[in-house]
Amino acid sequence: MARISRRKLLKLSGGGAVAARTGGIASILALKQAPAYAQGTTVHWLRWNDFVPASDQVLRNAIIPDCAKALGIKLNIEMINGNDIQARTTSAIQSGTGPDVICALNNWPQLYPESVVDVSDVADEIGKAQGGFYEESRVVANDGKKWIAVPWCVLGAQLAYRKSWFAEIGYDAPKFPQTWEEYREAGKKLKAKGRPLGQAVSHSFGDPPTYAYPYLWSWGGKEVEADGKTVVLNSKATVDSVNFAVGFWKDAYDDGGLAWDDSSNNRAFLAGTISSTLNGASIYIEAKRKPEVYLTETGTPLWKDILHAPLPKGVAGQFGYHLPMSNMLMKYVKDPKAGKEFLRWITSKPVYQTWFDSQQGYSVGATTIWEQDKLWEKDPVMLPFRTAARAGRFPGYAGPADRHAAEVLSKYIVVDMTAKAIQGMPVQDAVKWAHDEVAGIHAA
Amino acid sequence: MVVDSVAAVKSAKSYVAAPRRGPVTRILENEGWFAFFLLLPTAVLLGLFMAYPFIEGVLLALSDAKVGVPGNFVGLQNFAVLLNDSIFRIAVWNTVLYTAVTTVFKLALGLWLALLLNRHFRGKAVTRAFVLLPFIIPTVLSTFAWKWMFDPTFSVINWTLFHLGIIRTRINWLSDPGLALVSVIIVNIWRGVPFYAISLLAGLQTINPELAEAAAIDGARPWQRFRYITWPLLLPVTMVVVLFSVIQTFADFQLVYVLTGGGPANATQLFATYAYQIGVGTGLLGQGAAISLAMFPVLLVVVVVQLLYIRRVEIH
Incomplete structure (x- = not known):
């Protein structure tokens, strides 16, 4: 065993510490x-x-x-x-x-x-x-x-979808619905076949907000102006977005999504009960990791039937929240x-x-x-x-992602605005409720 | 000097006659001090673990403290904010409904179970042990099992009902706002019934069976025996059990947090879950403490009314 003298030790540790500092x-x-x-x-x-x-x-x-x-x-x-x-x-x-x-x-x-x-x-x-x-x-x-x-x-966050199921309704890969209207129509056809779209609209940190916020932005809705103070959630764009979401949910989505957490859609997709869902790549990675466990209805490995696509475009553009x-x-x-x-x-x-x-x-x-x-x-x-993060925005837009934005996010106000409307609250009331909540937070 | 030495001789004699009493012994022989010393450990424990956190909670509720920021005194501002908070109003209503419904069911089912377990049958001891299981299993674990049973996609309850031909489409236990509240109520009742059953069973066993036998000889029917003998004698125990249960249920957190997280859209939000969301999730400790403290007056009224009632029953 090499002997280290006291002098050498001091030199060594001194050099390392200086380097670190x-x-x-x-x-x-x-x-x-x-x-x-x-x-x-x-x-x-x-x-x-x-x-x-x-x-x-x-x-x-x-x-x-x-x-x-x-x-x-x-x-x-x-x-x-x-x-x-x-x-x-x-x-x-x-x-x-x-x-x-x-x-x-x-x-x-x-x-x-x-x-x-x-x-x-x-x-x-x-x-x-x-x-x-x-x-x-x-x-x-x-x-x-x-x-x-x-x-x-x-x-x-990208939509993971079943390639063969979308092909059956006219979307041969890489063709995929580009707008919310197209996506809704596709979902309607798939739900009629017992293969609804799936989305968590609940109190969980990942999937619910990463869907709800970009959806709102794509219609032109936003929480506040760039000054970070003027709350503008109750707008025509927001009302239009929630109005569309209510019909979209009934037409195309799995009703269970209101109670899902971040892992529920993974399980549902892997079990073959939903055809598309917004998620990280974990569904695909897990299916690929266990090809003998996760199979399609024809017995082939599920991972071979999974593709990814960004959320569709709205009238104000195409956004993501990653x-x-x-x-x-x-x-x-x-x-x-x-x-x-x-x-x-x-x-x-x-x-x-x-x-x-x-x-x-x-x-x-x-x-x-x-x-x-x-x-x-x-x-x-x-x-x-690969380049998904380039199109990323963050809650609080168009204001800063500060404590107020964090409070709106952790109270799930934007998520619950849609959830309330889906559950039957008049759309105007749901939007007004959310606007008042956001305004209350920014006023504090 | 002479007087002193005489007194010293006298005290020396008495020392021989009786054991010497030191200052501690003398204090302890005083009943008041003795009671004080006996109560001291309990008082210290209560002060440390009950009074101190409570006072800290009150001070926090009167400040604008955030996580990592001590905050300033803001008076009742946090409570004023709550009055205009629609989610808080939902939480108040849900908590009252949740506590009232579960208490009624837990009492009825627990009493029924206790009466059954008070009879003699084979395997009585094993049955009593099994009845306690929901109460023994950690709430988080058992609630996770329930979460699976209510899962929108993989619900074993739906599967069973479907295969029995009772339902044709699945029931969205946790997605539907009304059903979600019903679901958390069901799980709370399931978890709470054993506590009622075992506590009431203990109460039943203190009732002399000769009373019921004498009443039976006099021609009293089973219902009459229960109504006029068992129930009045069981009432003090029942009131204490209800008191504990109401306090626990009113402040329930784990069950709702695991099962629904307060959703969908705050449909199952309770005092405790909302306080957690605001205090821990959003970091607004002052507001979170105010939500927690808003429970206090309600619980205080419940406790005072019940304790007064118990005292009246005991006097009669």
Whole structure:
């Protein structure tokens, strides 16, 4: 065993620490060694249970040992249900103890700007090195002055649909309904055959808002003006959109969607009870992972009958809302240096690549560089996800994605506006209810 | 000096005659102090785990605190906001309805079950143990099982009803606003009946069977025996059980959170779930605390009325 003298140890650890403090990943690479942290330095990273289980395996089996090797940090990854992350974040902040890094969904960082460490140095470095962040990633993790979280990825949302079933009603691939009217007509025919469209319109963080908001925008509806104060939800465009949604729901959708959570449509699609649904690529990836389990009615592997398409166009255009994720470094952490270095390391290209590959296209990376990755050459079915994040807008549009937008989002007001109308509330009343709720939030 | 030494001799004699009483013993021999020391641990526990969080909750409800921001005193502003909050009004109505309906059913079914379990039959002990199962299983686990049973696509209830020819189209248990509330009520009743049954069974077993036998000899029919003997004697226990149950049901959270998340479109939103959504989901701790605290006056009235009634029954 090689002996390390006290002088040598001081030199080594001094070099690493300086690198960590000043030069970031470039200096670490230049020094050809990781910054030395005190023995037993641990970073506790809280994140969701991934819809792609292979990625969780990569984190456990590859990233944890690599982190120990590269940074000398013991990485402790805790994975919980996405819907429960906010409860953990709140209790951690209020009690002043908890995970060092929390992976937030949507614009949750905007709810906790006072409780997170300024990570502008890390985010700027990563953004600069990787072609810049998508606008959606920026607005949720930057409060206009500084970065309050380091963007992690964007989960592309596309319609997963049954190729053969749409072909039967005249949409031979790659032909797919381009407008809401066409999509409704197609859905009507499919529902008549016992193959309705499926959509969650409920209180769950992912699918319900990623459908409801772009749908509203495509009709020209929006919550507020660009000033972030003038609430304009109760407009002709919004009323038209909800009016159309009521008939659309009856004509084409599975009634159960009002009670679905983010995994319900996956199960329904994989069970062959719905023909199309807005989702991340997890349905396709899961079907491909278990080809012998998920079969079509003719006994062929289901994954071969799945294609993806963006949400249709409305009179005001075609939009998407792709779920952004970002990592917050919590302020209650006594020494944030290790956490910062971990974030710098995990989002650096070589390390992130390992995780990105395991996602198989389910997430598109928060920086534009990942559009160029070779992964997209592997499977043409995943191609619609490649540039999906470019068309992304975020709730709160046309205002900022601030605390008010987060409150409207977490109260599911835009989702419930449609749900109420579907359940029988007069459309005007449903829109007025939602407008008053949004106005109340912005007035506070 | 002489007087002092005489007194010292006297006290020395008495020391020999009786054990010496130290200051602690002397204090403890005082009934008032003794009671105080006996109550002290309980008072400290209640203060720490009941009074302190309650006072903190009140202070929070009177502030504009957000997650990570202590906030300023805003008086009753949070409560004023709630008065104009349509979702809060839905939550109030749902909570009252949810508590009232489930309490009536839990009491009726629990009493019926308790009367049955109070009879002698083979396998009585095993049956009693099984009856407790819904109460023993963690609520989150059992509610997940119910969620599957109510699943719009894979509902085993729908499957059974369909194959029995009772329904032709599926029932949207959790998608329909009315049915969703009915569904959470059903699950609450299922979970709560064992608590009523076992508690009332304990009460039934304290009633001397000779009373019923004497009444039977006098010609009283089963209903009359229940109405005039069993029920009046069981009433104090019943009131206490109802009291506990109303408090628990009024503040119920887990069941609705797991089953519907308060949806569809807030159709099953309760006080607790809405307080969670605002306080934890949106980070508005002051408003969330105000929603939680809005339960307090209602519960206080319920508790006072029931305790007064129990006292009246006991006196009579």
